[in-house]
Amino acid sequence: MTLAAMPTTSLLATTGAMIPIFLMGLVGFVSRRLRIVTGHGVKQIARLVVDFILPGALFHATYTQYTRDRLPSLAIIGVAQFGFFAVALTATLLAHRLVRARSHAGTAVCLTAAQNNVYLPIPVAAALLPAAENVQAQFFIGCFVLFVNPILWALGPKMLAWEAGVRVEPLALLRSVVTSPLLLAVVAGIAVKELCTMAGIGLPRPLTAFTKLCLEAMVPFATIVLGGVLAEARWSQDFDPRGLAVVIVVKLLLIPALTLGALRLTGLADPLLAFVILLQATMPPATNISLVAKRFGGNASLVAVSLFVTYLLAMLTIPFWLSLHR
Numbered sequence: 001m002t003l004a005a006m007p008t009t010s011l012l013a014t015t016g017a018m019i020p021i022f023l024m025g026l027v028g029f030v031s032r033r034l035r036i037v038t039g040h041g042v043k044q045i046a047r048l049v050v051d052f053i054l055p056g057a058l059f060h061a062t063y064t065q066y067t068r069d070r071l072p073s074l075a076i077i078g079v080a081q082f083g084f085f086a087v088a089l090t091a092t093l094l095a096h097r098l099v100r101a102r103s104h105a106g107t108a109v110c111l112t113a114a115q116n117n118v119y120l121p122i123p124v125a126a127a128l129l130p131a132a133e134n135v136q137a138q139f140f141i142g143c144f145v146l147f148v149n150p151i152l153w154a155l156g157p158k159m160l161a162w163e164a165g166v167r168v169e170p171l172a173l174l175r176s177v178v179t180s181p182l183l184l185a186v187v188a189g190i191a192v193k194e195l196c197t198m199a200g201i202g203l204p205r206p207l208t209a210f211t212k213l214c215l216e217a218m219v220p221f222a223t224i225v226l227g228g229v230l231a232e233a234r235w236s237q238d239f240d241p242r243g244l245a246v247v248i249v250v251k252l253l254l255i256p257a258l259t260l261g262a263l264r265l266t267g268l269a270d271p272l273l274a275f276v277i278l279l280q281a282t283m284p285p286a287t288n289i290s291l292v293a294k295r296f297g298g299n300a301s302l303v304a305v306s307l308f309v310t311y312l313l314a315m316l317t318i319p320f321w322l323s324l325h326r
Contacts, residue, residue, distance in 0.1 A: 062189025
């Protein structure tokens with residue numbers, strides 16, 4: 001499959017490529033529900049993935065794919081992510097008031113403003129793209145970390161703390177943003193590539209082989225953890241179905257539809273970059289929102305159930321939107 005043909009993947013082919021990903025996630029889900037893995041075990045595996053495997057994979061993709069002529073692509077990604085955020089914030093606040101949802105709007109905004117920008121798009125891209133295009137796609141996906149991470153760890157706590165009446169220390173939020181292993185891995189990949197280019201050298205082969213192994217291990221580990229996290233969802237009396245409806249419509253329908261329209265109007269020269277932008281737009285909420293909610297307050301049941309329902313629906317909506325891209 002050529003790069004030019006890659007974004008026109010059919011609905012059937014896209015769905016077929018995603019089924020193994022969701023089956024791997026089902027392994028994590030069932031393992032958690034059957035208590036083969038405890039909640040503490042899922043957290044430990046997640047920490048291993050977030051602290052080592054994902055950073056290694058993102059460093060590999062960034063180091064191998066970054067060149068100065070791709071800086072304009074980084075700017076386009078920043079604009080795209082700002083567009084996601086602007087639509088999420090505006091539409092969620094309006095829709096939340098329109099339907100008179102019982103839950104606080106801050107929780108719904110968190111769920112629509114920050115997408116799963118690494119855990120899910122990476123395995124989906126790996127399933128749909130040839131090997132050469134896949135590595136390039138990982139670089140673009142990694143670049144989204146630079147913009148999603150501040151939204152998740154800076155805006156998210158403020159919105160949830162506003163609801164729960166918890167004071168948030170600005171320095172603590174800044175520390176959470178700048179010390180994120182995923183963010184540091186992308187920045188390090190760019191910096192090391194610049195230094196190696198100026199010095200006319202490359203990284204030692206064992207190091208690049210190690211980071212490549214991280215890239216290969218990332219898909220099964222990330223999807224198993226994702227399934228384990230979703231298994232934590234619990235229905236409770238304070239669950240708000242109208243709040244969930246707002247999250248579903250804005251996150252899975254409105255943002256992808258507007259992104260698809262914008263991509264067709266602008267006609268990006270790089271079809272792979274356009275594909276990754278649409279892929280990010282189709283993503284359900286970031287699973288780390290559950291961690292933010294536990295730390296800073298908010299409607300925890302809405303967060304947990306929204307994650308569970310939106311990820312199930314994403315099995316249908318992601319292939320649908322990707323199949324419409326031309």
